Structure formats: structure tokens, C-alpha cells
Amino acid sequence: xxQLVESGGGLAKPxxxxxxxxxxxxxxFNNHYMSWxxxxxxxxLEWLAYISGRSTFDNYADSxxxxxxxxxxxxxxxxxxxxxxxxxxxxxxYFCARDPRVGAAGFYYFDLWGRxxxxxxxx
Amino acid sequence: xxxxxxxxxxxxxxxxxxxTITCRASDNVNEFLAWYQQKPGGAPKVLIFQASTLQxxxxxxxSGSGSGTEFTLTISRLQPDDFAxxxxxxxxxxxxxxxGTKVEIK
Numbered sequence: 636x637x638q639l640v641e642s643g644g645g646l647a648k649p650x651x652x653x654x655x656x657x658x659x660x661x662x663x664f665n666n667h668y669m670s671w672x673x674x675x676x677x678x679x680l681e682w683l684a685y686i687s688g689r690s691t692f693d694n695y696a697d698s699x700x701x702x703x704x705x706x707x708x709x710x711x712x713x714x715x716x717x718x719x720x721x722x723x724x725x726x727x728x729y730f731c732a733r734d735p736r737v738g739a740a741g742f743y744y745f746d747l748w749g750r751x752x753x754x755x756x757x758x
Numbered sequence: 759x760x761x762x763x764x765x766x767x768x769x770x771x772x773x774x775x776x777x778t779i780t781c782r783a784s785d786n787v788n789e790f791l792a793w794y795q796q797k798p799g800g801a802p803k804v805l806i807f808q809a810s811t812l813q814x815x816x817x818x819x820x821s822g823s824g825s826g827t828e829f830t831l832t833i834s835r836l837q838p839d840d841f842a843x844x845x846x847x848x849x850x851x852x853x854x855x856x857x858g859t860k861v862e863i864k
Contacts, residue, residue: 670853678857679845679855679856679857679858680794680802680845680847680855681855682852682853682854682855694852696852697759730801730802742790742849742850742851742852742853743849744792744804744807744847744849745792745802745804746804746807746813748801748802748803749801750799750800750801751801
């Protein structure tokens with residue numbers, strides 16, 4: 636069954652860190668670029684980062700470059716997002732999402748999403 | 759980054775109505791435009807990609823059109839399951855999303 640399930644969210648202090656995980660099932664994981672997208676309360680969706688199937692390429696939104704790091708473990712069908720130096724503006728639901736293409740590069744739409752994990756940054 | 763602006767922000771409609779949502783891009787995105795439906799507490803679900811291609815499994819009452827900087831999502835006959843928030847996304851460059859259009863019951 637095609638599925639993405641995020642975990643690792645929670646409460647963090649300003650300046651703190653969290654590591655989010657996304658577990659994939661039902662498809663050949665290493666064939667697909669994976670992205671993280673977030674949605675702050677009452678705000679629009681914001682793409683954050685993507686990583687290629689073999690971890691050869693990654694790309695970040697300007698708003699998180701240098702603070703967030705995307706990675707993946709294809710043996711375990713997991714994609715991660717390391718969140719460092721957190722601020723209150725990072726409070727959001729974080730989704731992982733799949734690019735539907737096999738082996739293609741660059742930006743695209745997302746055909747599979749998880750239900751998200753909530754990150755709250757507060758002192 | 760390319761800015762996406764949707765209108766209206768909220769739309770009140772009744773079951774059976776024809777509904778149209780507009781999305782405008784600040785720069786040319788050709789046909790690299792997708793539409794999503796999101797319900798409270800849920801993940802976004804893709805309805806349309808490449809501006810007008812219906813995602814597999816999505817009812818045919820949903821349709822998309824446009825190219826360049828102006829796009830529309832149309833629901834031909836609104837059903838009870840369609841009350842939700844709709845977002846457009848451009849993927850011509852670094853992906854950006856519209857601010858959303860909430861379709862609520864009149």
C-alpha cells in the first residue's frame with residue numbers, strides 16, 4: 636500500500652534541533668526524489684528541500700538553507716529532515732512528499748503525501 | 759521566487775454549484791501547475807497536474823485550464839465531499855504554492 640508516514644515532531648526550544656523521519660512503503664523508494672514541505676498555522680504550503688533517489692542531488696529553499704539538512708536511507712525506506720537553529724517561525728506541520736517520476740530531476744508536483752508531523756518551537 | 763496568488767480566498771457554494779478558482783503566477787510558469795485539495799488534519803491530494811491533466815482516480819467533475827500566468831480549477835457540480843481548501847502549485851522553478859481557497863457550504 637502506497638504510504639508515507641512522518642514522525643519525530645514535537646516541542647523544541649528556540650535555537651534547538653529536531654530530526655524528522657518519513658517512512659515510505661508500497662513503492663520502489665530509491666526510484667523517486669523525495670521532498671519536505673511545511674505548513675505554518677493558517678499559512679500556505681512551503682516547499683523546503685528535495686533529495687534525489689541515490690542522494691546525489693539535493694536542493695533547499697532559501698528560508699532553510701544552512702539550517703535544515705535532508706538525507707535518506709534507501710535500505711530502510713526512510714527520508715530525514717534535520718532541523719537546526721530553530722526559531723518560532725519554524726512552527727509548522729511538516730510533510731514528506733513524493734515526486735511521481737522515476738529517476739527524473741528538478742522540481743515537479745507531488746503525488747503522494749504523508750499526514751505530517753507537528754513541530755512547535757517555543758521557550 | 760515566483761509568487762502564486764489565488765482568488766477568491768473563500769468561496770461559499772451549494773451542492774450542485776459550478777465552482778471556479780483562479781490562480782495567477784507572478785511570472786510565466788508555462789503549464790507547470792498543479793492543483794491540490796486539502797481537508798482539515800489531512801494531507802494535500804493532487805487533483806490536476808500539468809495545468810489540465812486529471813490525476814488518476816480523481817472524479818471528472820474536476821478540471822483545470824490555463825497556461826503562462828493564469829490558471830483555473832473548475833468543479834462542475836460541487837459534491838458534499840468537495841468542501842475543502844484548494845491550493846495551486848507551480849513547479850516551473852523552485853516550487854511555490856498559492857495561499858489557498860476555502861470552499862465552504864453556503
